[in-house]
Amino acid sequence: MGLGRPKHSLHLNPEYWYSLGIKVGREYISATVFNSKFEILEKNSIKITKNDMGNENVSKLIDQILSKVHHKDKIKSIGIAFSGNVNNNVVNSYILKLENFSLERVIKKHFKDIDFTALNDVEAIATEEFVNHEGVRILVINYGTGIGACYLNSIDFASKNHKKILELGHFYAGGNETCYCGSIGCLETLASDYAALKKYKFRNLKITDFIENEEDYETDLAELRKLYEYSNKKAEIIYQDIFVYLTAAIINIYKILTPKKVILTGEGVTPWFSQNLQKKILSITKDPIPIIYRGLENNIELGAAITSLQNHIINNKF
Numbered sequence: 001m002g003l004g005r006p007k008h009s010l011h012l013n014p015e016y017w018y019s020l021g022i023k024v025g026r027e028y029i030s031a032t033v034f035n036s037k038f039e040i041l042e043k044n045s046i047k048i049t050k051n052d053m054g055n056e057n058v059s060k061l062i063d064q065i066l067s068k069v070h071h072k073d074k075i076k077s078i079g080i081a082f083s084g085n086v087n088n089n090v091v092n093s094y095i096l097k098l099e100n101f102s103l104e105r106v107i108k109k110h111f112k113d114i115d116f117t118a119l120n121d122v123e124a125i126a127t128e129e130f131v132n133h134e135g136v137r138i139l140v141i142n143y144g145t146g147i148g149a150c151y152l153n154s155i156d157f158a159s160k161n162h163k164k165i166l167e168l169g170h171f172y173a174g175g176n177e178t179c180y181c182g183s184i185g186c187l188e189t190l191a192s193d194y195a196a197l198k199k200y201k202f203r204n205l206k207i208t209d210f211i212e213n214e215e216d217y218e219t220d221l222a223e224l225r226k227l228y229e230y231s232n233k234k235a236e237i238i239y240q241d242i243f244v245y246l247t248a249a250i251i252n253i254y255k256i257l258t259p260k261k262v263i264l265t266g267e268g269v270t271p272w273f274s275q276n277l278q279k280k281i282l283s284i285t286k287d288p289i290p291i292i293y294r295g296l297e298n299n300i301e302l303g304a305a306i307t308s309l310q311n312h313i314i315n316n317k318f
């Protein structure tokens with residue numbers, strides 16, 4: 001396949017290339033079937049709770065959602081995006097309690113011989129961003145209860161190594177709180193939704209307890225994310241330090257990777273959040289850091305499906 005927009009090379013045979021994109025997140029597992037134009041043919045979702053974590057339970061959920069999928073004979077590749085670290089299709093995720101989780105068995109149960117790709121969810125967002133909006137060097141920051149990032153260099157789009165996951169949430173930022181990853185002072189302890197929630201209502205909350213019981217805070221999180229609509233002043237106070245930490249992280253990454261655009265996405269990002277973070281960045285650096293707000297526009301399942309199809313093409317040397 002050629003360089004540039006991959007759309008053209010992926011649209012070889014409209015009816016032939018069905019693909020399946022699955023997102024395994026902390027709140028939902030969703031599966032979407034796409035045709036070769038990446039139009040949605042079918043979508044299924046299952047709500048998950050803290051009792052659904054762990055290798056065995058997540059495997060059952062994937063089995064359950066795959067049972068619902070039609071068009072199985074037409075699906076050529078499967079992409080599965082996880083909140084977690086993925087290496088050679090093996091997943092480790094503190095949030096989902098996955099340890100060296102392999103998908104081979106559950107996928108084989110439903111599809112005899114199929115290419116599948118497990119990937120990180122921010123990686124899927126970066127792919128979707130590139131395919132739908134283009135760009136040369138793209139830095140995607142996914143902000144919410146966790147903070148993830150992925151850098152995509154589209155010059156290399158035809159190779160498997162054009163994306164780099166940055167564990168932004170676990171960059172050292174200071175303070176003395178032990179993070180769920182085991183390190184002290186991770187950015188997530190100081191600048192994620194958790195940090196804002198702590199300042200907003202739960203002074204003594206620990207990040208490990210928060211991650212474990214995230215659904216107990218759903219209402220408070222929703223309230224917090226809309227706070228700026230009712231009290232700009234209050235929101236400014238709560239997010240003041242958070243913007244400083246995020247600004248430091250973004251400026252540092254910018255100086256290393258010089259992305260042409262920085263995409264802000266995720267459940268914790270609002271237009272207010274994006275504007276205020278940009279204002280903070282502009283007040284500090286002379287670097288022309290181009291920030292684009294996407295909110296929840298980016299479709300993780302689509303990004304996962306595209307990535308899997310791309311790998312399928314590379315693997316089979318079409």
Ligand SMILES: [Zn+2]
Nearest residue numbers: 170179181186
């Ligand atoms: Zn950490």
